[in-house]
Amino acid sequence: MKVISEATNLRGTYVLVRSSCNVPLKDGVVSNLYRLKRAVPTLAYLQECGARVIVLAHIGREETDTLRPVFEAFTNLLPMQWGGTIGSPEFSEARAAMSDGDIIMAENLRAFAGETDNDAGFATLLAAQGDIYVDDAFDNIHREHASMVTLPTLLPAYAGITLTQEVTELSKAMTPVSPSLLILGGAKFETKMPLVEKYLTLYDHVFVTGALLNDILKAKVYEVGTSMVSDISLLGAPFLLSPKLVHAVDVVVESTRGVRTTLVSDIAVDEHVIDMGIQTVAALKPLIEGASTILWNGPLGVYENGVPGSTQEVAKLVAASDAFSVVGGGDTVAAIEELGLNDQFGFVSIGGGAMLTLLEHGTTKALEVLG
Numbered sequence: 001m002k003v004i005s006e007a008t009n010l011r012g013t014y015v016l017v018r019s020s021c022n023v024p025l026k027d028g029v030v031s032n033l034y035r036l037k038r039a040v041p042t043l044a045y046l047q048e049c050g051a052r053v054i055v056l057a058h059i060g061r062e063e064t065d066t067l068r069p070v071f072e073a074f075t076n077l078l079p080m081q082w083g084g085t086i087g088s089p090e091f092s093e094a095r096a097a098m099s100d101g102d103i104i105m106a107e108n109l110r111a112f113a114g115e116t117d118n119d120a121g122f123a124t125l126l127a128a129q130g131d132i133y134v135d136d137a138f139d140n141i142h143r144e145h146a147s148m149v150t151l152p153t154l155l156p157a158y159a160g161i162t163l164t165q166e167v168t169e170l171s172k173a174m175t176p177v178s179p180s181l182l183i184l185g186g187a188k189f190e191t192k193m194p195l196v197e198k199y200l201t202l203y204d205h206v207f208v209t210g211a212l213l214n215d216i217l218k219a220k221v222y223e224v225g226t227s228m229v230s231d232i233s234l235l236g237a238p239f240l241l242s243p244k245l246v247h248a249v250d251v252v253v254e255s256t257r258g259v260r261t262t263l264v265s266d267i268a269v270d271e272h273v274i275d276m277g278i279q280t281v282a283a284l285k286p287l288i289e290g291a292s293t294i295l296w297n298g299p300l301g302v303y304e305n306g307v308p309g310s311t312q313e314v315a316k317l318v319a320a321s322d323a324f325s326v327v328g329g330g331d332t333v334a335a336i337e338e339l340g341l342n343d344q345f346g347f348v349s350i351g352g353g354a355m356l357t358l359l360e361h362g363t364t365k366a367l368e369v370l371g
Contacts, residue, residue, distance in 0.1 A: 001159040001370040002371075003164050004158040004160055005045070007158055010132075013052065014095075014098075014129065016126065016134065017043060017046065018137045018147050019056065019137055020038065021036065021067060022035070022058055022139060023073075033073060034337060034348075034350065035139065039136060042162055043103060044078060050101050052101075053080075054105075054130060055083075057108070061110070063110060063113070066107065066108055067105060067108050071105045080103035080105055083106045091107075109145075116145055116146075120146075123146040123150035123154060127155050130155060132156050133152045133156065133157045134158050134159070134160045135148065135152060135158070135160060136160025136162050137163070138162065141358065142353055142358075143366070157370050162350070170326060170359060173293065173295045174359060177293045178292060178293070179291050180291060180295075181206075181287050182203045183294070183296040183298075183300075183314065184196065184199075184209070184298055186210045186297070187210065188211075193237070197239050199359075200239055200242050200245065205246050205287050206242075206244055206245055207246040208245065208247050209276060210298050211273075213247055213273065213276075215233075217267075218233075220240070222265055222267065224273070225253070225255075225267050225268055226271065228272070246283075246287070247264075249277065249279040250264065250276070250278070250280055251267070251277050252273070252274050252277055253273055254271065254272060255272070275300065275310050275311075276301060281310050281313050288321050288323070292322075294326070295327075296327045297327070297328045297356060298332060311332065311335045312339060315335050315339055316339065319345060320344070323346075326349065327345050327348050327349065333348055333350075
């Protein structure tokens with residue numbers, strides 16, 4: 001990929017920067033600044049070079065979702081002005097008023113159906129606003145949206161500083177130093193089975209957890225009660241016989257009768273799994289402590305519903321290990337941040353699904369157009 005630091009004569013140039021701004025909001029206020037902080041290096045570099053920077057980004061999934069709260073949070077990290085909706089008189093005036101080194105943020109790209117439809121006309125509208133394109137939105141590289149895959153074909157295109165760092169560090173995780181451990185949580189085995197199968201050939205141990213565990217238990221004819229399961233069956237899947245595959249010994253379950261910890265072989269029909277048990281964390285401990293490479297994506301339990309238990313315990317163990325550790329996924333990163341452990345990991349990615357896509361395929365269309 002061509003990196004923006006290779007570009008010359010940026011002063012006075014209008015630069016469209018596709019940034020990662022899809023951050024969590026609580027009561028209309030940004031509740032986690034990690035992605036915004038990671039967006040700063042590219043924007044600050046362009047500002048120092050005297051470029052006129054237009055930040056393009058999305059938030060949420062609805063056309064009515066607004067980046068206004070993100071802009072308000074961003075102004076505490078880097079001076080910028082609100083630009084409004086692309087194509088509106090407000091945006092045109094803000095763009096015309098820009099001086100060298102100024103930054104403006106445009107409104108949510110997903111306010112336009114043309115963004116998610118990868119509409120060529122919308123990409124052309126975006127391209128008309130700038131002279132150079134910079135992709136720094138690693139969290140969105142698995143999406144074939146107009147601002148990600150078509151816009152960069154219409155302008156000189158570069159990778160941003162953060163995007164370059166993400167690809168570099170995750171590439172290291174694709175060629176792990178042994179002993180190696182992959183911890184994979186989350187849900188939807190139908191999308192993650194190819195990744196599990198691939199990394200069972202690359203890593204020494206693959207620990208499957210979260211809702212993905214339920215599918216494995218079901219395939220092994222264990223009772224999973226009312227636990228979340230995927231749309232596919234793993235019954236008879238060859239990878240289940242791999243000696244490298246590791247899963248929980250015990251789990252925390254919940255029902256109308258309360259919460260308890262039980263062996264995976266003793267889940268009742270009215271219970272659902274919400275977390276991994278203490279025996280499971282204890283079994284993981286020597287694998288973590290002995291690893292040279294640890295790759296982790298996805299919480300061990302239902303973290304988004306306030307079950308931090310085993311996720312935070314494993315975060316502490318990984319942080320304390322001597323391994324080169326790469327971690328990603330919104331809830332996983334949130335757990336790390338709540339513990340103040342960011343600096344104790346080798347690399348903390350801003351991507352969740354994007355990280356998994358890159359790890360599985362090694363590239364995406366959005367990255368290929370930057371070549």
